[in-house]
Amino acid sequence: MRRTTICRSSRAVLLALVAGLLGVPGLGAQDTTKAAADTSQAPAAPAGQLPESHVVTRGETLWSISQLYFSDPLLWPEIYRLNTTVVEDPHWIYPGEVLHLAAPTTVAQTTAVSVAQAPAADTVRAQAADTVTAARIDTTVVDTAQLVEAPPPPPGPTETYETIFDRGRSRTEEVQDILRAYANQPYRPLRRGEFYAAGFLSEQERLPWGLVLGATAVPAIPRLSQHTTATVFGQISIQPPQDASYHVGDSLLLARIDRDVASWGDVVVPVGVARVTDVQKRQLLGDVIMQFGRIHDGNLAMPLEPFKDAGDVRPVPVGNGLEAHVIAQRDLHVLTNAQQILFLDRGRAEGVVPGDLFEIYRPASRELGGASEQPLIVVEIVHTREHSCSGLVLGITHPGVSPGSPARLIRKMPS
Secondary structure (H helix, E strand, O other): OOOOOOOHHHHHHHHHHHHHHHOOHHHHHHHHHHHHHHHHOOOOOOHHHOOOEEEOOOOOOHHHHHHHHHOOHHHHHHHHHHOOOOOOEOOEOOOOOEEEOHHHHHHHHHHHHHHHOOOHHHHHHHHHOOHHHHHHHHHHHHHHHHHOOOOOOOOOOOOOOOOOOOOOOOHHHHHHHHHHHHHOOOOOOOOHHHHHHOOEEOOOOOOOOEEEEEEOOOOOOOOOOOOOEEOOOOEEEEEOOOOOOOOOOOEEEEEEEEEEEOOOEEEEEEEEEEEEEEEOOOOEEEEEEEEOOOEEOOOEEEEOOOOOOOOOOOOEEOOOOOEEEEEEEOOOOOOOOOOOEEEEOOOHHHOOOOOOEEEEEEOOOOOOOOOOOEEEEEEEEEEEOOOOEEEEEEEEOOOOOOOOOEEEEEEEOOO
């Protein structure tokens, strides 16, 4: 039969286990007291020796700084919480950053005081009592330290403005804004674009026309025709008339001659506005700044007539206004909608100014039981010549307008 031999070291281990199971007071109480004593020795240095801030040097981390000042690297979250405005990521700190240490100092001191001021009787009982009592004392110390919290760090800078994407708007507010935009539109009796794009009759006058030679830009795609076109911001070349003097910055009206109206001269249809950028010996260079139609070589150019803004003055109603007649339409197509131009046989000589309103009507039949007077079209005068004017059609009651139709002034701009 085999004999089993137990060495002395095995016997020592076995005796220790038996002593733990039987609750030998001497061994267990002494070990627990040492553990409690180690926990009480964790606080940092006194407050007088702790600086208010620390400048980060190369190779340091929050873990090492917490170990340096508080003798406990696990307190690094307190340093990070006090310096969230400086440290964006606690895993990355950079040399030269200044870290505040005031609040963690208070935590460490409070922990030290709480442990140091614990009743002496507890320690004595821990030495004489069992392991369970010592463990309870150690748990109480930890809980006391956790209840003491440092004040929160100062809040960082907050954004006080908000964009239109951040503001929430109700459906009622959106509808009110739409209605307000319709109700509060800025009034203008005449706009600059309407004045320049209207066109006029030459009234048999010889105008100082120059010739548009074409666009100066080389087309990226080869053209099948020899004509060149220009658009807004494009550069064109203009041949000025003889004995004409132009300067950089002058504005020119670009137009085409549509047809001739008997006794009234040519119908001038504007296609754009150009501004002179360079004056050469035989030509002008200009940039297109406004466009009303197709601009190409062969168009005409003349000095631009200045526009006088009347502001927000409104025309006032008049009775027995000035009588006029329709000369012709600017365009040959049938009058079907608003924003078309009609020429009337009254102008600056008769006191007509831009902004006046004329009503074209069909006179009443003088026969018994015949039709009464019928309004047809309301036009706003947008351009005037000496004895003619250009009217922009605002509203159409009936399109039956022909050359010679009577018109009368119904609203007059204040003088």
